[in-house]
Amino acid sequence: MLKFVILTNENMGFLKGSKLYSIFTGKCPVCHNDPMYVNPNGYHLFETLKMHERCSHCNTKYKIEPSFFYGAMYVSYGVGIAFSTAAFVITYLIFGASLLSAFISIIGTMIAFMPIIMRISRNIWINLFMKYDVTKDKLTNYINH
Numbered sequence: 001m002l003k004f005v006i007l008t009n010e011n012m013g014f015l016k017g018s019k020l021y022s023i024f025t026g027k028c029p030v031c032h033n034d035p036m037y038v039n040p041n042g043y044h045l046f047e048t049l050k051m052h053e054r055c056s057h058c059n060t061k062y063k064i065e066p067s068f069f070y071g072a073m074y075v076s077y078g079v080g081i082a083f084s085t086a087a088f089v090i091t092y093l094i095f096g097a098s099l100l101s102a103f104i105s106i107i108g109t110m111i112a113f114m115p116i117i118m119r120i121s122r123n124i125w126i127n128l129f130m131k132y133d134v135t136k137d138k139l140t141n142y143i144n145h
């Protein structure tokens with residue numbers, strides 16, 4: 001499962017420049033170069049939400065204001081509904097399982113995908129406030145050092 005959900009530069013490159021790239025890869029929303037999260041694997045549960053303070057490529061500060069990422073909770077509600085709906089459709093409508101099994105699969109899905117749901121919600125939230133800037137993407141690293 002992990003292999004399936006870890007999205008890398010190589011297979012997401014075609015999205016570079018769109019918000020979807022930052023949302024699915026967890027890269028800086030402004031330059032799309034540097035990962036926002038300290039640990040690329042969100043399933044290290046103590047580090048799921050541990051983020052760098054600034055982008056090492058373009059120097060963007062991720063936490064624009066104190067408690068900025070609390071707003072991601074609103075987004076995670078919607079993302080959670082999307083995952084739950086998918087679990088329901090797959091178990092109840094496609095596999096014809098009982099309502100109880102479908103309900104259990106929704107709970108299981110929510111637990112199994114929680115780190116992904118939390119990160120995607122943060123990524124969507126920050127991408128509502130920042131947008132890709134090609135000039136910052138093309139910056140060479142030494143400018144910031």
Ligand SMILES: [Zn+2]
Nearest residue numbers: 028031055058
């Ligand atoms: Zn950046």
